[in-house]
Amino acid sequence: MNNLQIRQANLEDLSALQAIGRQTFSETYVDGNTEENMAAYLEEGFSEEKLGKELRNENSQFYFAMQVDEVIGYLKVNAGDAQNEKQDPDALEIERIYVLQKYQGKQVGTLLYMQALAIAKARKSPYIWLGVWEMNPRAIRFYEKNGFVEFGEHIFQLGDDAQRDVLMKKPLPDFFEK
Template sequence: MEIRKVNIGDIEKLKKIGKQTFAETFSFENSEDNMNEYLEKGFSTKKLTTELTDQNAAFYFAEYDGNVIGYLKVNFGQSQTEIKDENALEIERIYVLKDFHGKEVGQLLYQKAIDLAKERSVKYIWLGVWEQNPRAIRFYEKNGFVVFDKHIFKLGNDEQTDIMMKLELKKNNNS
């Protein structure tokens, strides 16, 4: 398995993996109309182009056998969705195809985010996770994240609650 940075030439692959993993993860708990609206807006070529060319955001693919099986999106500085802290990194997305759940793909993408945070010497990593996604909440808790707040995420016309979680990074050479 390989983790590699996504570039603008990968936009169609990013659109495909983004839509597929989001739908696999959330379509059962949401209306078809709300899902379709979010998938079209959230993964449009225009929006992804803007995100891919943002100096304070980065995407990484997890690839296996030449196929994209998951991806990571991180944000720094003013590109963070809520907390605009120069000393923080936001994990906006870690998504993995259902067929690869439980196969350490998410953990490898998560480790990439940790490595990026250490390279930038940020003090903490934060993220938002839907309160109805216990699998993701357990994943982050297992990795040392703690709940610090909540915020509203709109999926179509449905207001949903995201739990905001944070991981303080240790400041020593062995961390």
């Protein structure tokens, strides 16, 4: 895609982060979830208070995929105690890679993923890991294609629905030797 740029988001981007977060989460998960559970999660998970706290956490970083002046996707990574599941403190968690539906299949997610790998390399992380909803086969295939393997599971609470996420990780030593 022409003019696609990745840039780090900061506290001044809170409203843009909230908008892209709610829209992409909605587009991704509206099918297969109740309206009530979606509304509850969108309100709580993307509240100004929660996002502001995450943006101020030195162990979390957000990146926007920008097409000219439009935010079309974003990445959130966590290290240390910001990880959702306590893993190796040096590991890097990809908590979110979301892209607007109309830009999916256009390498935006791949560029955000490459940003996560660059962060992991800079941190000298031994591996990168994530949780992906078991009912999201497209995302699971993407991660498997990129060398991730399943190593566990956890429960993701969406409103009153406890959903199973597959935990996947990719060791990174080969990445550092290149």
